[in-house]
Amino acid sequence: MHKDEYKGEEVVQRIIGLLGICVCLLFSPAFAVDFGSLISPGDLSSYHKELDGMANCTKCHAVGGGIQNETCNSCHKDIGAAQLVKKGLHGAVASQRCVECHSDHKGRSYSMVEWDPKTFDHGKTGYKLAGKHAKTDCAKCHKTKTKLGFYSYSGLATACKSCHEDIHKGTLKDACETCHNTNTWRGKDVTFDHNKVYKLDGKHTDVKCQKCHPAKGMFQVAEKEKCITCHKKDDKHKGQLGAACEKCHQAAGWKDILFDHSTTKYGLQGKHTKVACEKCHHEKGKGVFKVAKYDTCDAPGCHDKGKFGNVHETQFLGVACAKCHTVEGFKPSLFKHESPDYLGFKLKGKHAQVECGKCHRPLAVTKMALFKPMASSTCDVAGCHDIKARGNIHGVQFKGQKCESCHIEEGWKPTLFKHGAEAYKGYKLEGKHAQVECQKCHRADPATQVVLFKPIDAASCSGAFCHDVKERGNIHGAQFKDRKCNDCHTVQGWKPSAFDHNADSYKGYKLEGKHAQAKCQKCHLPAGDGTVAYRPIDTKSCASALCHKDPHARQFADKECDQCHTPKAWKELTFNHVTQARFPLEGKHVSTQCEKCHIGKVWKPLKEDCLACHAKDDDKAHKGKMGAKCEQCHTAQTWEPKSFFHEVTGFALEGAHTQITCNKCHKTKGVFTGQGPECVKCHTDAHQNQFGPATCADCHTAKNWFPERFRHSQTGFRLEGGHRAAKCESCHVGRAYRSVTQDCYTCHAAQYAAPAAAIYHTSGNKSCLDCHKVYSWTPAVFTHATMTFSGAHAAIKTTCAKCHNSTTPLTLKWPGATAESQCATCHYPATYNTKHTNCPTDCALCHNTSAWSPIATGVDSTVAGSCN
């Protein structure tokens, strides 16, 4: 048998065994006591406790098995009804079995309905809670309770009225949600469109609802299209004009009247169109627009005297107003004095410009102006130029004389009277007097206001009303009481006076410079009473005499003005800023305006550092980077740094550098920084960069380009002897100043190979110092190794050519004798053969270095004799 097949058979056998054991236990005596409890899965909940017991099983459990919904709904009828119409939560789950959610047999305390009101999705009921509904307590709507005393959450309709009271009392037919939503019940969330019912425009848009709908919630208005429905109390016409308010009024504004007066029998024109209605329709009680009597202008209520002051009273009774007046304006009237039709007084000149009422004055009692012809034969007729009514200034002075003897219609002034006329023998008006108004002298009597044009006292200027102190303010008061005015003044002009401050006769203060041009009262100031004392004033101090205000605010209270100022000109100072100031002015400072530094005319000493005045200049030019020591670069002579103190840059200008222009090195215009001290920035390096640009100053100075600082001894090769005057290029060929070897031959190769010297250098010895000395190249001093220069030889020791030359056959070429004993090397053979035919070749036998001849004493005679 297959192993798996055996295993399956064993499982089946075990299950059958277990079932057998279960059947035995089920029917054993031990379980026979309470069989019902043995088959019940558990106690029913407290809600179903009446259904406990074996006898009640079938009340819920069908015999065929299971619990049918109909069984549950037989008790829970509301649920059943809802499921039947598929409404509410249970209606939505009608296809499900009740026990799927509401199981039982789980004990008495088991709650068959498991739900949390806070998390319950009300949308499952078919009515989703939104807005304020979502926040509303359930019991606000679900108020009904079950017979067990629990709130019943079913059966509630979704209509608003189910929960909300209808404050409209059924007057509104539309559903609530037509106007309301779940956010708020009122206010902005009310979406009612009034215009669909009654268009609100103009002032209506701002009117509160209660104005027209005073009863709460009652919005239906009968005859809403009629204004009077709401505006009945506003009808000031008391129903006189009917209910069609809209004929005259509009929603834009009650007072924006639409009434067209031209529709009446009296159309308004001219000024009438601007007159307020009540001006004519002035019956008691506003809004009463009875028809005014328009046949005549002076109808009661319009231009009649009683109401509107018809100035004519009954003067023109029977004459239509329109005869003289038009609706364009009551004035001017159509009446023309100058009309040819009018035969009365013609208005000419100034008369034509005078208002009618000036002459046709209202009567004192009736206030009525009589436009009747006046007595024009005299000007001073009452109401025109008479003294009482119009102020005839002459009073009765010219009584009997006609006004026109002096005055004309073209103008009351000037008169025809001429002071200067020949016929007039009185005071002649000259100079300024001729320009003065008459009343300047012919003054009105204060009491009567009458002006007497009688001759006045001309003997004294101040005698009459002219220049007397009291009446005309004689500014001298009584100072010149005993003097005549014309001692100083003339009729040509009161000012200047004829008084001459500088006259020799006057011993007081002389006026000089600007003082001579100043007005007298600049110094002779008026006193409190207006009088001016032209007495000598204190001239010791300009300020104390009150002539000059101290513009320095007493900065120089301890100094006299004339220390700085002169009468010549206030601004031409005598103050010497060079000698008197702590900061002497130099250069451009001398011509600079004082206020440039003394801002606000504060003349006190300023800080002496340049930035006190030149801060802006510094900011513009250096942006403060150069520090405050401006004087290091600039002078008062010029702001341009021509005397720039170059030392401050770390590179002092010396020698030739002091005499070149800035742009020789600072080649970019206006840029004076960043140049650096390296000589190569300005100078071409003739040494081909051998020393580097930074070290030029080790040898050169700015005094000149001559390498003044250079000391050859510092290089390890001191210059001695002839080297000291040698031209640098002699050794530093090709301007190679470094890396030249120090052996003589390098520089003296040419001399070494020169033909004249070649004879000496045939040995090839290049140790020059063996023969030459640096302090004297020639003569060379060769130290002969074996040759001694004794006697006469000493004299030729340095004359090498005596022995070493190539022209004389007798002389040996280099090398020559190496010892003095080798006489023949040099002294042979020129004379030897002729004189020494029998002589031995050893010269020293006869000669010595002291003298070649005569031969030395003591020489063997035989030898000497044979020498001959």
Added chain:
Amino acid sequence: MKKLIASLIAASLASVPAYAVDLHGRVSEAVFYLTDDATVQNYNFTRTRLALEATNFDGEDNTFRFDGSYRTKSSYDYNTRTPDTRIDVMNVEMLKAFTDTDVTIGRQYIESLVGARVDGALLNLHLDAAKGAGFFGGTAPDPYNDDLTSAFTTYGAYGYWKEKDGGVTAGYATSLYKGKEDLAYLFGSAYLTPDDELSMYGSVRLDHNITAQNGYDITNLLLTANYRWGWEARVNLTLNQYRGLWMQESMDYNVTHEMQRSARVYADYSLSRSSKVYGQFDYRTRDSDDKSASLYGIGYRDSELWGALFYNVGYRGINYFTSKSWQVYVSGGAQPRDDLTAELGVSYLNNTQDKPENSMTQMVYTASANWLVSKSLYFNGVVEYSTEKFLSVDSVYLAKYKDEYKSTAIWANLDYRF
């Protein structure tokens, strides 16, 4: 070309009345005279320089410049290789000869390319205010005696970019001797001034080394930086390495092809508006020596003592490989007016060559003056008198002539500007 010819004419005939021209210039004559009782030889030469600038030649907006410097010796010189006369520069320049190109013809230093000289032409092209390039070519002055010769030829080019705060120059030059490369090198320099306090400069020269399989040797390298704290203090750091120029084809004498290096620091500090202390230290090494050299110095100077006086005192110590020296110096003078400066100086130097007993002392007295006689006339001159005492029995050359030598050197220059 027409303008170029005109420039030559302008330079030489500028004073001819037929040509309307604004002419300014400078002529100077300098004399150097040296006599030394150590030798009968004197060393004298004169130098004449003429610089002209002619503008608005013939009524046109143009500028011509002439620069010439001529030197002649008037004394014996035992070195026959040094010429009796020498022309340092002699050239004519025309600005904007071709639109934005300046042309210079004649003997000249190529300023943008350190070490280059030419007897020929230079075209300096201004690309804009900051950038430009130059091309030059011609024969080269004999490097040994400045003769005008066809044996040496040279050509090269360079470019530059120079702004206020920084700039770069780079170029190449070569010199041929009888058709064979004598010298060829690349040169570059740069400067940077990021602000008013800091400035940096560097240059490098790479010479072609024929024997180094066409490689390039650094002949000269310079890096220097300056920093200042306000106007009160300044420090300079410089690194430099150098080897002798080797004209590989023409040179008939030896130069040591060794590298020498130098590190130098200099600093000064202003104690007041006009006075400062300063010091420097220079450390040097060279390939051929296992020793090192150190040069140091300190000093104090005041440029405005009592308004018109100035003075400078200092000490220098030099341990230069095979010799040791120390020196004290003091100089002072007066500048009573802006146009006149006079100065006197004295220094004492003690030198021991290779051993202490070979010591030598030197006293040097100098007098100099700079005088702007008038707006046009300027004079400056130096007189130097020195005495040297050799305290050892034998000098460094194992020979002795005198114990004390005296020498006098005079340099005088008169400059006339118009």
